[in-house]
């Protein structure tokens with residue numbers, strides 16, 4: 001019988017399918033449903049650094065303080081704690097309710113005060129911490145190196161505070177993408193989750209307003225992640241998780257062939273239901289039986305760039321008719 005078990009950042013998982021941070025992991029009932037549906041682990045919805053600061057402003061906004069007083073500081077801290085405590089409760093409850101690993105998630109943009117909370121995720125039992133970091137490189141005066149350094153500062157500070165594994169869930173907007181991922185790995189990140197799909201603004205041409213663009217991913221978006229998992233696999237120490245545009249068992253198999261340890265998915269599960277997971281797992285078992293693979297390691301990375309006779313196949317950037325046959 002084919003064995004779907006795997007590891008990710010040292011966590012033992014019964015299969016490679018993780019439900020990614022989203023409304024599917026927003027509360028305890030949903031987390032239980034993920035486990036019942038066969039998911040190997042969950043990444044809880046993110047705690048947002050900006051929300052911590054926003055909540056504290058919102059809660060103390062109506063109170064009348066003459067100036068920056070001790071009382072103001074006290075209320076500011078207490079209201080921040082209120083929001084974070086709610087999240088910590090979710091971590092604690094999730095750990096008490098399911099037996100699969102529970103990964104806490106923080107969306108952060110700085111190495112500011114929120115890092116003081118990092119140890120508390122670990123104390124509440126989180127099996128790992130996923131840092132969903134996106135520093136929008138929109139400031140025309142800020143060079144890429146400074147932005148990359150901020151990611152490293154965040155990572156190092158968090159790593160110095162916790163003993164559980166830490167992953168970075170990242171977008172792809174880095175110059176020197178492969179080298180930057182290797183630097184994060186060399187700085188001690190345990191896992192890289194590639195690539196996050198962020199909120200995107202769209203324009204309403206009738207009302208001249210800004211609205212959200214497509215919320216869910218589309219299957220066509222997976223090719224980009226697949227390319228970079230294949231390029232990085234075997235070249236960096238951090239474990240790789242693939243996310244964005246994974247919509248089928250075939251997609252999961254492709255990501256493992258490229259070199260991913262696990263996949264983190266949500267759009268397809270939100271649209272078609274969590275019971276898709278059992279179907280994926282059965283399909284992967286059938287594929288393994290058909291191909292004579294008894295474990296995921298038997299085919300993980302088989303199609304990575306470094307295992308190809310023609311590695312340049314992953315570095316084509318143009319549709320050249322004589323080579324790729326498309327015009």
Ligand SMILES: Cc1cc2nc3c(=O)[nH]c(=O)nc-3n(C[C@H](O)[C@H](O)[C@H](O)COP(=O)(O)O)c2cc1C
Nearest residue numbers: 020021022046132197217243244245246265266267
């Ligand atoms: C409605 C929605 C909410 C999400 N919320 C979060 C979040 O809080 N934190 C996070 O790291 N990613 C969040 N994501 C991103 C997903 O976890 C996932 O990485 C991304 O959607 C790509 O995977 P997919 O193609 O399977 O949707 C969210 C995605 C969606 C669609």
